[in-house]
Amino acid sequence: MDILRHSTAHCMAMAVQKLFKGVKFAIGPNIENGFYYDFALPAKASAKAGRDRSFSPEDLPKIEKKMKELIKKDLQFKKREVSLIEAKKIFKNQPYKLELIKDLQKEKIKKVTVYTLGDFIDLCKGPHIKTTKEIKFDAFKLTSLAGAYWKGSEDNKMLQRIYGTVFKTKKELDTYLKQQKEAEKRDHRTLGQRLELFMLDDEVGQGLPLWLPKGAFVRHKIMEFALNTYLEKGYELVSTPHIASESLWKHSGHLEFYKEGMYDSFGIEDEQYRLKPMNCPLQVKMYNSRPRSYRELPLRWTEMGTVYRYEKSGTLHGLTRVRGFTQDDAHIICSPDQLHKELTEALKLTLYILETFGFKDFEMNLSIRDPKNKKKFIGGDQGWKQAEGALKKAMASVGYKKYVLDVGGAVFYGPKIDVKVADSLGRQWQLSTIQFDFNLPGRFKMKYTDKDGLNKEPFMIHRAILGSLERFMGVYIEHVGGAFPVWLSPVQAQIIPVGQKFNKYGEKIKKQLQENNIRVELNDNDETLGKKIRNGQIQKIPYLLIVGEKEEKVDSIAVRDRTKGDLGLMKINKFIEKIKKEIEEKK
RNA sequence: GCCGAUGUAGCUUAGUGGUAAAGCAGUGGUUUCGUAAACCACCGACGGCAGUUCAAUUCUGCCCAUCGGCUCCA
16 A cells, blocks of 8 residues: 555656646655655746745646546556666756755665656655556545645745545545545534534634633533542642743743743733743742652642643644643652652553543653754753663553654653544544653752751652643544533533423423432423434433423433434433443443 | 635625625524424624725735644643
C-alpha cells in the first residue's frame, strides 16, 4: 500500500509537470491514508515579483484527469543508480532536488537512485510499482491543497502541497471517504454547537471557549472525578491566582525560556504583571513558605490551574488548541530515593484515569532535549541523563518498554513523558504529561531537612493527566460521539408524557427520580410524541422515559435506551436501580 | 504567524449589480398525539471598513473570523 501511495505521488507529480510549466519539485512521500507532493510554482511573468503562484481548487480535477491519462498509458517506473555528479546534472533545474543531493553528499553517500516515469524523473529511494496500470483510475483522489514549509521549517520558503489518497480498489476508496464523512459528524466543534456544550465568540477572542451549561456540567463532572481520585491517592488540593508579577517569571526562568508562549505584561499600580502560562512557580512559593522536613515528602499538590499561553492564530482548533485552558496540574516534590516510585505511581494513575474514560490505545513518548541546541534547555548533561533514565525506568515498570523518542521535544526545564491517545478521526492527541524539573528547585532554592539534619534540594515532578480540561473535552466529545456515559450526561433521563393529560404523572416520576439524585427533566412541551423522542435522541439523552395511560395504571415507565431503543415497560424502582448501577460503574 | 479556501437569519442551505428564498429552531394559535419531524401564522440575515458605480449582499482592496494544512503544542 505504501508503495502504491508513493508511486501515485510520482504519477501526480508527472501530471503537474505536464500541466504547469516551470514547476519545481520538492518531496512527495506516502503518508497515513495517502500521499502528498510539495511543489514550488513560479509566478507567470505578469505576476508580482518574488511571489509564487498557487494551485487553486479547480486545478485538482484537471490534475486528476491528467493522471488518469497517464495511468492509461501504462507507463513504467524505471530505476537507475547514478553518481552524485550525474544526479546534479539531471536535476540542474530543480533547486530543491539539488539541495537534497547536497544533504546526501554531507552524509557521505556516493550513489543515489532516480526513478523515471515517462519523461518525469525524480530523485527517489523507491521502491515503486511496475507500471501506472497498477493504480486503478477510480481508486485515487486528490483531497486538498495546503501550504507547507520546505523541510518543515518556518524559516524556509513555503511550498504548495497537494494531498491525495489512493487505495487498491474503488470500493476501498469509497469506504475510506465514507469513514471520513462519519468522522466529521463526530467533530467536537459540530457536536459542541448542536448539543450546546460550548461556544466561541469573535468579540470575546480567538481560542477562548465559553462553556454553556451542559458543557460546563460535563467538564465539572470530569474535573470532580479526577480531583477526587487524586485526593484518594494522597494528593492535596491547592489553588493559585491567574496572574503573578513579572519578577516571579524572571525568577522562574520563564521570561528567559518561555517568553514567546507568554502574553505581554500589564501594569498594576507600579508593578508589572503577567498572565501565568504555568502554575509551577506559584506552587513552589507555597513550598518555600516555611522549612520542610523529609517527613513531609513526598509532597503531592494538585490544582485545577487555568493558564494562558500565546498560540499562533493559525494553530487554534476548537477545544483542542486554545489560548486559555485549565490543567489538572500537580507537582510532586520528593527525595531522590522516592523518585522512581513517584514516577511509576504517576504513570499508573494516568493509565487508570484514561482507561476509566474508555481510552485503550496509548502511545508513550519520551521527549528529550536536542543535544545540538542545549542553549534552549536549562541544566547540565548529567542531570538530563539521569532524569531521562528515571523516566525510561518508570515507563518500563508499567509495561511500556516501547516508546517514541522525541529528540528536542523536551520542555526547557527537563525531559518528559507524554501519553498520546487517538480521537475518532485517528488524530493523535497529547493529553497526559509527566515532566521532570531540575530548574525550579535550584532557582528557588527549594530545600528540605533530611534525617541527618542537612538541608538538601528535593526533586520536582510536574504532571497533568487530563492535560487540559479543554483539550480533554474536545477529544472526549469525539471519542463518545457526543453521547456521554450516564455518569457524565448533563441530563440522564427525560420523561416524555404521551400527551398533556399525563404531565401530572410525569411530574410524579420526576420527583421520584430526583429524590434518587438522578438528573432528570420533564418534557411537557406541546409536541407530538414522535417529535419529543426525536429531539431526545438528537440530544443524546441516555434514557427517554415514556409515560401514558398504560404506564400510569401499573406505576411504570416505558424506557427507551438511546442506542438499544425501546426496552418496554419497567417498574420505576427497577429503573432507578439500573441507572444507579450504571452511574456507579461509570459505564 | 505563513499558504490556500470560505463568510447570507440561532442552525443548515438557496440566490442576485436594482424589493434576499427556504427548511429547522424561536414566538403566537390550532391540535392532545404511543417510540426519530402535526398544522397555520408571525419574527428573524448578506462578517467589518473603504473604494468603483446612478445603485454593491453581489465587483475591487484592506481588516476580522472560520475551515484545510505548515509550524508549534496541554
